[in-house]
Amino acid sequence: MASSDKVPVACPASSGDGKEPMGNPTKTTTAMLDKGTAMMQSMKPIRQMSLHVCSFACYSHDPGRQIEVHIYGHRVNQDFLQCAVYDSNSSKAHLIGIEYIVSEKLFESLSPEEQKLWHSHDYEIQMALLVTPRVPELVAKPELKNLAKSYGKFWCTWQIDRGDKLPLGVPSLMVSPQDVNLGRIKPELVKKRDEEHGISTESLKPSRDGICGPEKKNLVADYWVRFRKGFALDVVETDMKRTAPFP
Amino acid sequence: MEKTVHISTKNGPKVPGEPTKTGTSMVDTAASAVQSFAPINQIHQHLCAFHFYAYDMTRQVEAHHFCGHINEDMRQCLIYDGPDANARLIGLEYIVTEKLFMTLPDDEKKLWHTHEWEVKGGFLFMPGVPEAIQRQDLEKVAKTYGKVYHFWQVDKGHDLPIGLPNIMMAVTRDGQLYPEMIKETEKHFGVSMEKERESRAYMKGPDHGIHPLANGGGKGLKLEVREVDIKPVESVPRVFV
Numbered sequence: 001m002a003s004s005d006k007v008p009v010a011c012p013a014s015s016g017d018g019k020e021p022m023g024n025p026t027k028t029t030t031a032m033l034d035k036g037t038a039m040m041q042s043m044k045p046i047r048q049m050s051l052h053v054c055s056f057a058c059y060s061h062d063p064g065r066q067i068e069v070h071i072y073g074h075r076v077n078q079d080f081l082q083c084a085v086y087d088s089n090s091s092k093a094h095l096i097g098i099e100y101i102v103s104e105k106l107f108e109s110l111s112p113e114e115q116k117l118w119h120s121h122d123y124e125i126q127m128a129l130l131v132t133p134r135v136p137e138l139v140a141k142p143e144l145k146n147l148a149k150s151y152g153k154f155w156c157t158w159q160i161d162r163g164d165k166l167p168l169g170v171p172s173l174m175v176s177p178q179d180v181n182l183g184r185i186k187p188e189l190v191k192k193r194d195e196e197h198g199i200s201t202e203s204l205k206p207s208r209d210g211i212c213g214p215e216k217k218n219l220v221a222d223y224w225v226r227f228r229k230g231f232a233l234d235v236v237e238t239d240m241k242r243t244a245p246f247p
Numbered sequence: 248m249e250k251t252v253h254i255s256t257k258n259g260p261k262v263p264g265e266p267t268k269t270g271t272s273m274v275d276t277a278a279s280a281v282q283s284f285a286p287i288n289q290i291h292q293h294l295c296a297f298h299f300y301a302y303d304m305t306r307q308v309e310a311h312h313f314c315g316h317i318n319e320d321m322r323q324c325l326i327y328d329g330p331d332a333n334a335r336l337i338g339l340e341y342i343v344t345e346k347l348f349m350t351l352p353d354d355e356k357k358l359w360h361t362h363e364w365e366v367k368g369g370f371l372f373m374p375g376v377p378e379a380i381q382r383q384d385l386e387k388v389a390k391t392y393g394k395v396y397h398f399w400q401v402d403k404g405h406d407l408p409i410g411l412p413n414i415m416m417a418v419t420r421d422g423q424l425y426p427e428m429i430k431e432t433e434k435h436f437g438v439s440m441e442k443e444r445e446s447r448a449y450m451k452g453p454d455h456g457i458h459p460l461a462n463g464g465g466k467g468l469k470l471e472v473r474e475v476d477i478k479p480v481e482s483v484p485r486v487f488v
Contacts, residue, residue, distance in 0.1 A: 014352075063477060
């Protein structure tokens with residue numbers, strides 16, 4: 001079945017020309033019903049998201065495949081953020097996954113088996129690959145300093161970059177930009193991002209001087225850098241433990 | 248069949264960590280005032296439902312979906328374990344119409360589940376919205392298919408999202424969901440699923456019936472991780488003479 005590192009079976013959604021997801025434009029009646037009911041609901045969890053960062057991520061099974069990501073985060077406490085990841089910051093953005101971010105302190109409490117699935121953030125922040133759109137560097141600095149010492153775990157559920165028009169297959173583990181061959185982000189991706197957002201990654205770099213990574217860099221995180229191995233997920237069929245017949 | 252007891256996650260473990268420092272949170276406040284949250288602003292709907300693990304029906308969780316339309320045929324949802332500000336982000340779901348579902352390859356169809364009984368049975372509802380208005384949208388949802396992943400096993404008491412993702416499934420007939428879990432939800436939100444079921448009797452599921460390959464094709468599904476070699480890249484460019 002559709003392993004995260006395998007190409008999907010040919011179908012309309014995998015034709016690879018995916019600019020628009022499949023489906024008809026939203027009807028006006030649907031949009032109005034949506035807006036009407038939204039006014040009656042409190043949406044509290046969503047209102048907690050207060051941070052938007054734009055950066056890049058790579059597929060752990062093929063770090064040469066790199067994507068621009070827009071991360072919308074809720075800082076739960078000083079040590080933990082839970083984030084929704086999109087492929088753009090527009091109203092047409094696709095939800096492509098979820099990332100969790102933990103402080104160095106929390107990260108060190110995880111087992112080595114678990115730590116293998118996580119990535120560091122210092123390189124992408126020091127290189128200004130990670131930016132905080134519309135927020136001046138001076139204002140963003142405390143948060144950037146905090147994030148530079150953190151570790152993230154990002155599961156990507158929609159491989160938009162290969163043209164999938166629907167979310168096919170199983171989640172892919174993603175990794176962060178790193179200062180090694182496959183981990184350096186392609187200049188054309190950075191250029192495209194910069195042009196779209198009216199920023200210059202190059203000229204932001206000096207303001208990142210003095211931003212340090214974790215006190216003690218963990219040697220199990222960013223597993224692929226040291227061991228040249230990524231992680232792929234497979235689906236296996238098994239017996240379902242049941243309380244009643246299914247389906 | 249297994250007979251087990253539902254473990255409520257209502258008073259689940261708190262996420263470990265220090266309270267957010269003023270320095271950090273001030274930044275966040277400044278940020279949210281000027282940044283564009285367009286993708287999040289598309290989220291217009293809160294749905295409450297129940298999911299169980301695709302390999303273990305005995306592990307069931309209340310799932311709060313916050314959804315937005317990508318287009319008329321597709322929605323994308325963030326899933327939390329509660330409706331409040333302290334809710335944990337535990338997963339996501341994609342919802343598609345039958346039209347889109349039928350274009351999927353057979354192996355892909357197995358990862359998706361049907362919503363017909365979730366809706367008709369009254370188990371899926373929109374907190375805060377009068378039932379008559381809910382039904383205008385839910386009659387559409389009854390015909391759709393969903394694909395859910397959870398990344399945080401709050402029902403196991405994990406205080407951090409460790410481990411692999413899990414494919415989840417949804418209720419397809421009576422007798423699957425724990426009565427005590429349903430009662431707890433009904434009490435919390437002031438709803439009666441039995442009563443609502445009567446009002447939803449008119450609704451129909453997918454036009455072509457529930458696809459036999461959906462819902463795991465009747466099998467349990469589990470995700471496993473595998474190490475892969477990363478293809479080396481030539482660091483020295485080839486020179487053509």
